[in-house]
Amino acid sequence: MKFPSLFTSGRASLGAIALMGFAALPAYAQDAAEPAAEAAAGDPAFIFNTLLFLMGGFLVMWMAAGFAMLEAGMVRSKNVSMQLLKNIALYSIAGLMYWAVGYSLMYVNVNGYFGTFWPYSWPAAGTANEGDYAVASDWFFQMVFVATAASIVSGTLAERIKLWPFLVFVVVLTGFIYPIAGSWQWGGGWLSEMGFSDFAGSTLVHSVGGWAALAGALLLGARTDKYGPKGQVQPIPGSNMALATLGTFILWLGWFGFNGASQLAMGTNSDVSDVSRIFANTNLAAAGGVIAALILTQIVYKKVDITFVLNGALAGLVSITAEPLMPSPFMAIVIGAIGGVIVVFTVPLLDKLKIDDVVGAIPVHLIAGIWGTIAVPLTNPDTSFGVQFIGIVAYGVFTFVVSLVVWMIIKAVIGLRVSAEEELSGLDVAEVGVEAYPEFIASRVR
Amino acid sequence: MKFPSLFTSGRASLGAIALMGFAALPAYAQDAAEPAAEAAAGDPAFIFNTLLFLMGGFLVMWMAAGFAMLEAGMVRSKNVSMQLLKNIALYSIAGLMYWAVGYSLMYVNVNGYFGTFWPYSWPAAGTANEGDYAVASDWFFQMVFVATAASIVSGTLAERIKLWPFLVFVVVLTGFIYPIAGSWQWGGGWLSEMGFSDFAGSTLVHSVGGWAALAGALLLGARTDKYGPKGQVQPIPGSNMALATLGTFILWLGWFGFNGASQLAMGTNSDVSDVSRIFANTNLAAAGGVIAALILTQIVYKKVDITFVLNGALAGLVSITAEPLMPSPFMAIVIGAIGGVIVVFTVPLLDKLKIDDVVGAIPVHLIAGIWGTIAVPLTNPDTSFGVQFIGIVAYGVFTFVVSLVVWMIIKAVIGLRVSAEEELSGLDVAEVGVEAYPEFIASRVR
């Protein structure tokens, strides 16, 4: 009996050496389990590093679900299907665009400001590249990052942007804006030359997403009735706190991949120890963000607003993302806690500016992202506040301006916003055609 | 101070060498952390391979939750508890049956058509088998696959099948039908001899589940009022798109384990590179399915039906499952996109045939599964359309006929379908006794 080779069937089995639960079997297959001939013995470091990317990659991929749930919970029930749809679509677009052009633009042959315009591919099946890890695993890991940036935009602009204009922007963001900006630092471009430091992307991922969202929010305007005639804020509570909390926990889990695998290696004792440090610090910062928001809302508002606490967790995570390795546990907590404080104070601030950010993505990702990037020199002696500042400004200006232009073009060509009537009836009826909760009578007052 | 050995307490600690955050402690335990004596140094390849199965296994196990959520979202609220119950019960039954008989029948001493009827067991604690990986990890990985096949059936037959008859079928499917069919290929049986190829189970898992579901659907009939007196289709919207989307994301995540760990090895650079390739291709195919369904529904129906988009993601995943390794990125996208197209066209087709498939499992798993299997020779030169076709037909005829017979016997002996009245009041009240959302007033019109 010959077992199918790996390529033919994808299966082999050690059934032949199986030990039976109750009795020995009369005969075993004799010739089973000839191990597929290995061209060369594996290099553990190569495998460990690749595994780190794969594990980190699937954890960050899972964050796509986290954003989807968080946003579905923070919008009104009449817009839930739309928000879900946007999230699964943007993740898919990010995956395709980052293959079609993004990865090469960010990492291949970067001239200081951008790389190469070409689809990216990997070694043939059955072969491995030289180097420290399999490039396909790196592509996978980098790809899920770009999806994260796009998710941020989706949350801010919820409940009033049309589907297709949003998706067009996602194409540009994930195929061009993010990769070009990313090449400056992670692609080895000018900012990295200068000594800018952003370990896992407080600025490169989170602030970039936040700036793109801000540009969109300014152009799109607030949801109808979000701000009253006398300028007062009229809160629009999210429809499902259970989903919002689930989304936050998913993001928290995914962040271990986001920060941990940004170590980029675990083939040595010190690398895997660093990954461990990063896991611990990431968790401590998130916890710091939660507890800060918890205590602060109790003091300021006399009740604990769960949405602030959820935002606090995420702001803690974003804050530590620029430097999850160097801080001591205590510093990690402090950095995260300041993220939580930022949320509680900047969410109302944005409202005062009449910038309507449905899920609080700008405070969480942009402002806490800036904080996290600024805070790097506090614990990393190889960095300087000056260069960090230059990096933050460079990313801000580039992303904001380009995004604004792209949003303006889209607005001019196909329009951005649903009609007032469609906004009222809900985007699910207007654009998706399938209500999220068709059987439940929702309070349709707003 | 002696630390407990691993078997006694399961814990050890390096506390003794811990570095304190603020101050050194006066004394450390001196004799801590004697590493448990290792019989032999580990073989990294053995460990990597086993780890791949464990990781793949827990990711695929998580798909059980994905099916549960997807199906809970696609049925009406009055049947949600029942659907949840079926999913957790079928996963449990699959686990028990695959131990009691399934694994041996599929892998041990396969005579070409089936293996051995015996419970399966593993090396004793503290020992390891010869070979390339721990057999218990392989059992775990194979077991979660059979649960997947059973989940497919559950989705199609929702909202009208009684609990116990369904569970009886699951016993037969997971203990006998799936393992016997599986032995033909992955067990090294006649189809594998012939050169059939199905890397991770487009046919062996997904189509098998789909054929079993189809047989059940034909015998069970459609839900009351699904088809009107004049033969028109009367849509029955699912109750919760957020859960359906969550389920889809869970399945997408789990699929990295499903396809990636079907490489069966990651102890060499080329194996782990192949796993990486598979991760990337799997994601690209799913994204292709999403985008195809998105664009197509917009064009055909003028609105984007989110349920089609979710099905599109899954159809893309099923399509690439037969060969996730060989395709180039571009081909992976195309293969997945065709899966998305299949969904949009075959869901209405089934309705025309009055086959009532609540979640679209037949288009997604059976039809896209056939497509994926047929497409293998497009990228894998070691395969042929002829043999692929023979495999598809063999699995189809065997699974469909045996399932139909089993369903007929169950129907004759204990009946399959709840009464019209029970269907109206909902299966939660009729069979589970606990409503899923007892506090929410649902529209009870249908």
Added chain:
Amino acid sequence: MKFPSLFTSGRASLGAIALMGFAALPAYAQDAAEPAAEAAAGDPAFIFNTLLFLMGGFLVMWMAAGFAMLEAGMVRSKNVSMQLLKNIALYSIAGLMYWAVGYSLMYVNVNGYFGTFWPYSWPAAGTANEGDYAVASDWFFQMVFVATAASIVSGTLAERIKLWPFLVFVVVLTGFIYPIAGSWQWGGGWLSEMGFSDFAGSTLVHSVGGWAALAGALLLGARTDKYGPKGQVQPIPGSNMALATLGTFILWLGWFGFNGASQLAMGTNSDVSDVSRIFANTNLAAAGGVIAALILTQIVYKKVDITFVLNGALAGLVSITAEPLMPSPFMAIVIGAIGGVIVVFTVPLLDKLKIDDVVGAIPVHLIAGIWGTIAVPLTNPDTSFGVQFIGIVAYGVFTFVVSLVVWMIIKAVIGLRVSAEEELSGLDVAEVGVEAYPEFIASRVR
């Protein structure tokens, strides 16, 4: 072009050796991808062990979401935000307290009864400790365990305890009670000296949580109207079975980390084989719990109560946790199934005693935890019923008494329970200020 070093930017790239999808590019970057100099080659066993902790750790961290969803589904909609808030807050507090004092108290310099009062820290970035694994990964893994214990308390006391008193108790539990108790066994203290055995914490984690919950429940009293004037039980159905099921699946998934990584090592073939055995046994026990509860509720109550089935899965998991390695598959199923039986009989029993346990945490975690610990000598010849019994009693007396005292102090100082009116209006309005489902009209009858 120079690539940023790992510490500066956290990124490197093999873009230079990328293979293009469609065409070769004119030039590649030449000098990319200088691998970061490695101080020393990695020790695979060290890396594998650390990886086991990290993977186990993130899986168990995910259980925090599982408890949150399970509890959110089992309470009434008017208390859902509160329950979610408690869960994310307790996980955060556990993380901070276990750093600030817990870990050292449990593992550092244990004198037989407790360790050291100090925050805990890890080797500096870029360095690794001596020993078999990175201590930070162990801290992470141990930390998520303590959060589990706190989650148990949260479920029992739901729907009537105030936020802050609960959180104060969590501070004490996670910083002091759990670590001190834990040091007796896993810290190498007196019970471990005596030969007590609790592999992954049926007693140390689950029963400890259960005893603390029981003490709180006795002091807090039942929810208004849970027990009628004539002493009859008046069921208060949970609001969302989909969330409860999701939570159960999350916990099930997380348990592979809980039990599997409690092997504490996977650097040898036999260790990773043991981890595999544990995965399989853990799954079989859970399945046994499900099927036992399923059949038993059908027989006893004529309908299958899904909440019992969910509890059955968890009770199966708790039961196998004290010894997931030694049992044969068959014994694992039996041990888990008895857990399922325990649930079906002890839930009504608690109600007879008028102990109001909202989610069934006491039957699942405390009673099944005792059962699991008692059952260890059935399969582990190195243990004895006598010593197991001593351990169970010791943990019971210590945890229950100390918890009771702490609860009494909190009650005296700040009070435990919301007012009758607040309980009626729901804790979300009273304490959180944000309703979980503001748009859905819930049946407010109870």
Added chain:
Amino acid sequence: MKFVMAIIKPFKLEAVREALTELGIQGLTVTEVKGFGRQKGHTEIYRGAEYAVSFLPKVKVEVAVDSDMADKVVEAIATAAKTGQIGDGKIFVHSIDKAVRIRTGETDTDAL
């Protein structure tokens, strides 16, 4: 003008609406309600304890009609909603003084 309020079984709503449309009725209002009546609810068991579900889901249909249509409307509903089984529901009729169509300001019969 008369105001007809019917409490019916939920799955009969579509039939009732069709019957009324055939009579030329152009508008009606529907509310989800719970009914307590001769049709007993059922006993459920939750976590081992029995409890009575005494309220059953029903649908309330309300139609304002011209007085001379009232009887026909009542009859049409009664016929369409009938299953012959306990719990089919009730129809109640009372007089109204006034009806206004908000959009146009039309009143009374014109407003219906």
Added chain:
Amino acid sequence: MKFVMAIIKPFKLEAVREALTELGIQGLTVTEVKGFGRQKGHTEIYRGAEYAVSFLPKVKVEVAVDSDMADKVVEAIATAAKTGQIGDGKIFVHSIDKAVRIRTGETDTDAL
């Protein structure tokens, strides 16, 4: 015949139902509603901004009764639903012309 409509606090529903059952009432219909009244709602803060929740959850109970039962029914409801606190609700009574039991076609008092 009279039609009694009561707006009560939700948690009083069970008490009201029992009181009516004791009077021999065999059927009633319940609707979840939101009430605005002297009992002020509360101010909430969501993401840092205050807003007034002016509508409070209430339950509407409707019972059609024989005219001479009406007063007793009103009294029974008023007693059972009373907490003495603001927001206890209201009872309104109006006459109905006709009642029909759909299942049997019985009318008026027989139909109740």
Added chain:
Amino acid sequence: MKFVMAIIKPFKLEAVREALTELGIQGLTVTEVKGFGRQKGHTEIYRGAEYAVSFLPKVKVEVAVDSDMADKVVEAIATAAKTGQIGDGKIFVHSIDKAVRIRTGETDTDAL
């Protein structure tokens, strides 16, 4: 006393409540309902099959008022709820015999 029942578009509730408050009305009761009328619902496509959504979300506002207030109340609602578009809804008025405030036992006009 009169009982005014208005079926309005949901997003007009706040405007109606304000208009009534200005008139001095101190209480009202609101119910989520679904309306069928001249304003046609829409056709949806679910999984490739068309279906008509004929019921649209509406809100029912109920106010019991002193008889001489009735016309003003009707007018206030009609004005506040009007968009001029089809589907704005209806107002129906009928007489009630009695009103009771549960908390105090006050009756009729005092109870409102």
